[in-house]
Amino acid sequence: AQSVTQLDSQVPVFEEAPVELRCNYSSSVSVYLFWYVQYPNQGLQLLLKYLSGSTLVKGINGFEAEFNKSQTSFHLRKPSVHISDTAEYFCAVSDRGGGFKTIFGAGTRLFVKA
Amino acid sequence: GAVVSQHPSWVICKSGTSVKIECRSLDFQATTMFWYRQFPKQSLMLMATSNEGSKATYEQGVEKDKFLINHASLTLSTLTVTSAHPEDSSFYICSARGQVAGGPDFNEQFFGPGTRLTVL
Numbered sequence: 001a002q003s004v005t006q007l008d009s010q011v012p013v014f015e016e017a018p019v020e021l022r023c024n025y026s027s028s029v030s031v032y033l034f035w036y037v038q039y040p041n042q043g044l045q046l047l048l049k050y051l052s053g054s055t056l057v058k059g060i061n062g063f064e065a066e067f068n069k070s071q072t073s074f075h076l077r078k079p080s081v082h083i084s085d086t087a088e089y090f091c092a093v094s095d096r097g098g099g100f101k102t103i104f105g106a107g108t109r110l111f112v113k114a
Numbered sequence: 115g116a117v118v119s120q121h122p123s124w125v126i127c128k129s130g131t132s133v134k135i136e137c138r139s140l141d142f143q144a145t146t147m148f149w150y151r152q153f154p155k156q157s158l159m160l161m162a163t164s165n166e167g168s169k170a171t172y173e174q175g176v177e178k179d180k181f182l183i184n185h186a187s188l189t190l191s192t193l194t195v196t197s198a199h200p201e202d203s204s205f206y207i208c209s210a211r212g213q214v215a216g217g218p219d220f221n222e223q224f225f226g227p228g229t230r231l232t233v234l
Contacts, residue, residue, distance in 0.1 A: 036225075043120075043207055043227035044158075090157060094223070100146065100211055102223055104158045 002027040002093045004105035012111045015083055021076040021108045023091030033074040034092040034102070035065055044090065050074065061085070086112045116142045118210045120226035127198055128234055135193045135229045137208030143188035144210035148223070149181075152205040164191055188212075198233045205230050 007022040025031065032051050036044040048059025055067040065076045074091060091105040117140040127133050137147060146165050150158040162183050164170035170183035180202075182194040191210075195202055207228045 041228075041230070044225040046225075100223070101160060101163060102148070102209070103160065106157045 002029075002031060002095060002103050004091050004093050004103055006089075006091050006105035006108050008108050009106065010109045010111065012113060013081055014113050016080045018079050019077065019081050019085075019110065021089050021091075021110065023074045023076065023105060025072050025074065025091070025093045027072075027093060027095065030096045032094045032096060033065075033067060034094065035059065035063070035074070035076050036090045036092060036104075037061075038088045038090065038107075040087075047076070047089075081110070081112050083112050083114060085110060116140070116210075116212075116222070116224045118144075118208065118224045118226040120206075120208055120229050122229060123227065124230040124232075126232045126234065129199050130197055132194055132196045133198055133231060135195075135206055135208075135231075137191045137193070137210065137226050139189045139210040139212060139224070142210075142212045142224075144191075144212040145188070146211040147185055147191040148209045148211070149183060149191075149193050150207045150209070152207060152228075154205075158207060161193075195231065198231070200233045203231055203233045 003026050005024045013019045034049045035047040047063050048057045050057050050067045058064045063078050088107045090107050092102050094102040119138045121136045149161045152158045160173050161176045162170045162172045164183050164185035166185050166188050172178045185191040205228050209223050209225045211223045
């Protein structure tokens with residue numbers, strides 16, 4: 001079974017500052033890793049995913065994440081945030097086996113202040 | 115990317131009635147569909163996994179007689195909340211997994227926009 005821990009429930013940050021949203025996972029099998037963003041009263045939008053290969057993954061809206069197998073982490077970063085980045089961010093893990101169930105972390109609320 | 119739609123986007127119903135939510139993959143065939151439930155300010159909790167033509171697999175603690183899932187075709191899955199009560203009020207999100215034409219050799223999972231259910 002897999003589990004995902006998002007270490008920060010809320011992250012306030014000023015506009016144009018850098019931000020890092022932390023995510024750790026545990027799994028007994030190889031996994032795929034994802035970051036999703038959810039705006040109020042909307043569904044999920046995929047920011048980026050790690051399937052294999054380069055451990056640094058670039059996504060949409062200037063976000064990137066780095067897969068660290070030894071630390072079982074997949075932290076999300078952006079060098080300069082905008083007001084419009086205010087949203088809920090979910091880290092998720094999916095097993096590479098036949099089930100492909102996706103398990104979500106509790107979410108991190110990113111609040112960008114002017 | 116691929117599109118997954120849900121209908122309705124929101125529904126209000128009286129306690130004791132049943133509500134059906136549809137999830138469709140619009141431009142690809144979904145080998146597997148998943149149903150999630152999200153309470154306000156909380157994460158998505160997987161309710162069940164369904165494969166076309168077979169019975170859904172429910173997560174522990176999810177009442178299969180209350181949340182009926184049908185996956186009759188490769189593009190449609192339905193979730194019926196039977197005898198709904200106020201505690202069933204929630205945001206229900208489906209996702210569909212399948213290979214998109216021209217996409218990577220990986221069965222990606224695409225999420226619908228969600229259905230907000232309010233039971234009075």
